[in-house]
Amino acid sequence: MIVLKFGGTSVQNAEMMDATLSIVEKQLERAPVLVCSAMSKVTDQLQEIARLVGEGKESESEAILEAVREKHLACARSFISGMNLAKCEQDLDTVCAELRAIVRALVMLKEWSKRSNDAILSFGERLSTIILLHRARGRGMEAELFDSRELVKTDDNFTAAAPIEDLTNRLISSQVRTKPGMVAIMQGFIASTTGGAPTTLGRGGSDYTATIVGAALRADEVQIWTDVTGIMTSDPRIAKSARTIDRISYREAAELAYFGAKVIHPSTIQPAVNLGIPVWVKNTFRPGEAGTCIIPNVPGIGLKAIACKKGITLVSISSSRMLLAYGFLRRIFEIFEKYQTAVDLIATSEVSVSVTIDNASAVNAIARDLSEIGTVGVEADKSIVCLVGQDLWKDTTFLARTFSSLKGTPVRMITLGSSDINLSLVVPVESTDEVVRTLHDEFFPR
Numbered sequence: 001m002i003v004l005k006f007g008g009t010s011v012q013n014a015e016m017m018d019a020t021l022s023i024v025e026k027q028l029e030r031a032p033v034l035v036c037s038a039m040s041k042v043t044d045q046l047q048e049i050a051r052l053v054g055e056g057k058e059s060e061s062e063a064i065l066e067a068v069r070e071k072h073l074a075c076a077r078s079f080i081s082g083m084n085l086a087k088c089e090q091d092l093d094t095v096c097a098e099l100r101a102i103v104r105a106l107v108m109l110k111e112w113s114k115r116s117n118d119a120i121l122s123f124g125e126r127l128s129t130i131i132l133l134h135r136a137r138g139r140g141m142e143a144e145l146f147d148s149r150e151l152v153k154t155d156d157n158f159t160a161a162a163p164i165e166d167l168t169n170r171l172i173s174s175q176v177r178t179k180p181g182m183v184a185i186m187q188g189f190i191a192s193t194t195g196g197a198p199t200t201l202g203r204g205g206s207d208y209t210a211t212i213v214g215a216a217l218r219a220d221e222v223q224i225w226t227d228v229t230g231i232m233t234s235d236p237r238i239a240k241s242a243r244t245i246d247r248i249s250y251r252e253a254a255e256l257a258y259f260g261a262k263v264i265h266p267s268t269i270q271p272a273v274n275l276g277i278p279v280w281v282k283n284t285f286r287p288g289e290a291g292t293c294i295i296p297n298v299p300g301i302g303l304k305a306i307a308c309k310k311g312i313t314l315v316s317i318s319s320s321r322m323l324l325a326y327g328f329l330r331r332i333f334e335i336f337e338k339y340q341t342a343v344d345l346i347a348t349s350e351v352s353v354s355v356t357i358d359n360a361s362a363v364n365a366i367a368r369d370l371s372e373i374g375t376v377g378v379e380a381d382k383s384i385v386c387l388v389g390q391d392l393w394k395d396t397t398f399l400a401r402t403f404s405s406l407k408g409t410p411v412r413m414i415t416l417g418s419s420d421i422n423l424s425l426v427v428p429v430e431s432t433d434e435v436v437r438t439l440h441d442e443f444f445p446r
């Protein structure tokens with residue numbers, strides 16, 4: 001069997017939903033599971049509703065809800081007919097009524113929490129998959145809809161919940177029926193706690209659902225269908241001349257995703273690793289193009305791609321007491337742990353340590369605690385530009401080329417060597433796109 005995941009732009013309207021179903025139909029004999037995102041922009045609209053209900057703004061939140069409902073109904077009516085349409089409208093109305101009830105209750109309570117946020121965000125994928133189910137049936141396909149909230153079980157870390165692997169595998173493998181000639185449809189991104197509260201896997205999390213399902217069902221392959229042809233040498237929105245990478249290793253793809261290549265969610269690769277499942281990234285708008293195949297290992301060394309992550313904060317701590325002492329690093333990292341803040345990059349010298357953090361919500365408290373150890377500096381508005389490729393350091397011209405092309409850029413921090421596949425540079429946020437373009441021109445000339 002295979003898993004095919006389609007992102008928001010791939011199901012943004014009736015025409016694209018049909019393009020999606022045509023891609024699935026061609027592979028119907030491979031017993032496909034279709035994992036689907038919300039229609040493009042809908043998760044953002046739901047996010048806005050969640051924010052407004054927290055402020056008790058009933059009419060504004062209901063207006064967006066009504067727009068979301070109308071969008072789905074109009075899409076369904078444009079290409080589904082007869083009994084299939086009647087059932088589709090009924091299902092959409094039932095789900096929208098449930099959302100309205102939640103919104104009204106939360107407005108009264110002026111409640112915003114991560115928990116209520118996830119409850120509201122879960123509706124986008126529920127709505128898009130209802131349309132796909134009835135349209136697939138309308139086209140004569142055998143199709144069945146499964147509820148991911150009953151299959152993907154997570155912890156209660158709402159908005160970025162972590163799957164409970166064994167339980168999820170057991171539920172999916174025992175309940176999701178697949179067979180040649182039929183498409184099983186599931187929602188990406190959404191899940192629930194063991195107690196049944198809706199959770200989400202974090203924004204962009206449908207990719208992760210796809211590989212979770214792929215691993216549970218021991219899929220022959222997972223295909224991630226999006227709006228670009230595969231993983232490219234850089235984000236094509238930044239470097240116009242970016243081109244598709246034919247094959248890339250699990251580690252390289254995971255590193256790129258972690259450091260900002262939005263094309264796949266950072267956790268996507270992890271479920272595929274143990275079983276060595278190939279993960280394809282392909283373009284719904286150009287289905288004839290091969291795309292990228294992500295596999296356990298790819299021979300050869302050298303730079304594969306450049307990613308970037310904006311809005312990073314750099315925290316530095318220096319203390320002469322660090323000289324020849326031990327235990328400092330432990331004390332420093334205990335503080336980050338206390339505030340549940342993940343550290344991305346680290347550089348140390350004899351008397352100082354610099355780290356980058358993505359989530360700066362606790363940075364003031366962290367700085368206060370760190371100041372008991374030494375002098376603390378906090379610099380916001382930084383970016384990480386990350387160059388990824390197997391055994392980069394073995395190419396003895398690589399560093400010289402990188403740094404000579406960055407003449408004039410104030411590179412604030414550099415890390416290389418902690419992994420053999422990643423050179424990361426911390427630069428001012430306003431220089432990010434230019435740095436990416438310059439490096440891209442240097443290593444991937446037009």
Ligand code: ADP
Binds near residue numbers: 227228231235260262
């Ligand atoms: P989907 O809705 O299908 O999940 P996303 O918007 O999440 O799609 O991801 C696709 C986008 O990722 C592309 O449109 C592109 O701008 C961006 N992107 C960032 N880095 C890369 C890269 N290295 N290769 C391809 N796309 C990238």
Ligand code: ASP
Binds near residue numbers: 207
């Ligand atoms: N719909 C969710 C989002 O917009 C999940 C996804 O598209 O992967 O983040």
Ligand code: MG
Binds near residue numbers: 007204207263
């Ligand atoms: Mg995505």
